Amino acid sequence: MAADVISAAGIPVTLFEKRPGPARKLFIAGSSGLNITYDAPLSEFTSFYRTEPQFWNRVLTAFGPNQWLQFLHELGLKTFLGTSGRYFVEEMNAARLVLLWRERLISRGAHFEMSAECVNFDVSLSEPGVTLHFAGRESQTFSAVGFGLGGGSYEPDEIPLRWPSMFINKQIGVHPFQASNVGYQVAWPQAFLQESEGRAIKNIRLTCPTKGSQQGDLMITAYGLEGTPIYFVGESGTVLIDLKPDLTHEQMMEKCSRSTENLSPIRRIKKYLNFDEPVLSLIFHLTDPPVRNDLSLLLERIKAFPIRLGDPQPIAEAISTAGGIELTELTPDFMFHKCPGVFAAGEMLNWDAPTGGFWIQGCVSQGHLAGLGILKFLKERR
Numbered sequence: 001m002a003a004d005v006i007s008a009a010g011i012p013v014t015l016f017e018k019r020p021g022p023a024r025k026l027f028i029a030g031s032s033g034l035n036i037t038y039d040a041p042l043s044e045f046t047s048f049y050r051t052e053p054q055f056w057n058r059v060l061t062a063f064g065p066n067q068w069l070q071f072l073h074e075l076g077l078k079t080f081l082g083t084s085g086r087y088f089v090e091e092m093n094a095a096r097l098v099l100l101w102r103e104r105l106i107s108r109g110a111h112f113e114m115s116a117e118c119v120n121f122d123v124s125l126s127e128p129g130v131t132l133h134f135a136g137r138e139s140q141t142f143s144a145v146g147f148g149l150g151g152g153s154y155e156p157d158e159i160p161l162r163w164p165s166m167f168i169n170k171q172i173g174v175h176p177f178q179a180s181n182v183g184y185q186v187a188w189p190q191a192f193l194q195e196s197e198g199r200a201i202k203n204i205r206l207t208c209p210t211k212g213s214q215q216g217d218l219m220i221t222a223y224g225l226e227g228t229p230i231y232f233v234g235e236s237g238t239v240l241i242d243l244k245p246d247l248t249h250e251q252m253m254e255k256c257s258r259s260t261e262n263l264s265p266i267r268r269i270k271k272y273l274n275f276d277e278p279v280l281s282l283i284f285h286l287t288d289p290p291v292r293n294d295l296s297l298l299l300e301r302i303k304a305f306p307i308r309l310g311d312p313q314p315i316a317e318a319i320s321t322a323g324g325i326e327l328t329e330l331t332p333d334f335m336f337h338k339c340p341g342v343f344a345a346g347e348m349l350n351w352d353a354p355t356g357g358f359w360i361q362g363c364v365s366q367g368h369l370a371g372l373g374i375l376k377f378l379k380e381r382r
């Protein structure tokens with residue numbers, strides 16, 4: 001996005017990427033739908049970011065969801081609003097977005113250099129210029145440099161990540177990375193896993209004593225649980241799951257008591273409450289017989305089914321990571337106080353957000369401002 005802003009002003013840009021091709025994380029995000037932003041008024045949108053409301057208010061006022069959607073439409077993409085308030089590109093993957101965006105940048109004279117891992121940089125104050133040093137190739141000097149090096153998730157070959165040392169060596173504050181939006185371990189009984197691994201528990205309301213409640217779907221995995229309500233909780237401990245949020249205990253009791261057939265409580269809930277197989281499997285395998293055989297106790301448990309979340313999955317498996325360059329290291333233009341002419345934006349900065357399109361939106365909004373900041377810096381230098 002920063003390169004887009006700069007190249008639109010007619011200034012030549014080179015984009016370096018350590019991998020053989022660009023935008024790998026967007027392709028990964030695209031494998032689960034590519035949720036590009038969220039539908040909410042600015043004040044509500046800002047409140048989703050877990051820290052720094054003033055920072056986000058400024059960033060999203062400058063380049064918010066409407067500008068981002070318009071940008072995508074101008075690029076030639078169609079978007080749609082899902083029922084959950086999330087926006088997606090029509091294709092629900094990143095291929096066309098990356099193709100069209102790359103073509104546009106190249107048509108404006110931008111130059112892509114792949115398999116180029118930046119390992120260090122020097123800032124020259126007397127002779128304005130930032131020199132980038134690469135692994136196994138020649139160094140290059142530019143009038144200004146913008147870093148967008150990303151976070152620590154889905155980087156199994158880099159634990160810990162390599163890029164932070166470039167900044168730590170310059171006494172720039174880098175907050176340790178933590179997994180954000182990650183699955184949690186649950187000690188499932190083997191019989192339950194055999195029946196339900198890889199299946200979804202749909203439309204539940206999950207309550208956690210410290211964070212409140214969140215409605216959504218859960219995915220049962222061999223290690224435990226993932227899904228938006230789990231990402232929302234983001235901590236170990238016992239959570240309560242309402243497996244039938246649309247009905248009260250009394251309404252369920254009334255439905256289950258309609259027939260005089262001689263059915264066990266489990267058979268009654270199966271017959272009258274329309275639970276999917278994974279929910280019935282969960283109730284059956286994780287409920288002791290005294291509760292399973294008492295309809296009222298069983299319905300109580302269905303409204304507040306306790307699950308103990310153990311440890312989070314490792315950072316490499318998280319959707320995103322909090323941590324990175326401290327925001328206080330940067331000017332409002334996203335330039336390092338300590339390194340004039342050097343800018344940074346995106347997940348490499350220390351901020352955090354839930355899933356819902358807030359990550360991509362946050363990254364492109366910051367990238368837009370960093371691009372404007374670079375233009376301003378170049379103008380002032382000239």
Ligand SMILES: Cc1cc2nc3c(=O)[nH]c(=O)nc-3n(C[C@H](O)[C@H](O)[C@H](O)COP(=O)(O)OP(=O)(O)OC[C@H]3O[C@@H](n4cnc5c(N)ncnc54)[C@H](O)[C@@H]3O)c2cc1C
Nearest residue numbers: 017018025029035117118149150319346347357358359360
């Ligand atoms: C499974 C998954 C699903 C996701 N789904 C969504 C979603 O639906 N919606 C959403 O908003 N967000 C989603 N995200 C998060 C989102 O993809 C990221 O937050 C976003 O891509 C971060 O953008 P970025 O440009 O800051 O970093 P990145 O996209 O990570 O790009 C940084 C780039 O820098 C390169 N790089 C790193 N170090 C160097 C170096 N030293 N030299 C040269 N190049 C380097 C990396 O290889 C990488 O290509 C998802 C993430 C994952 C893992």
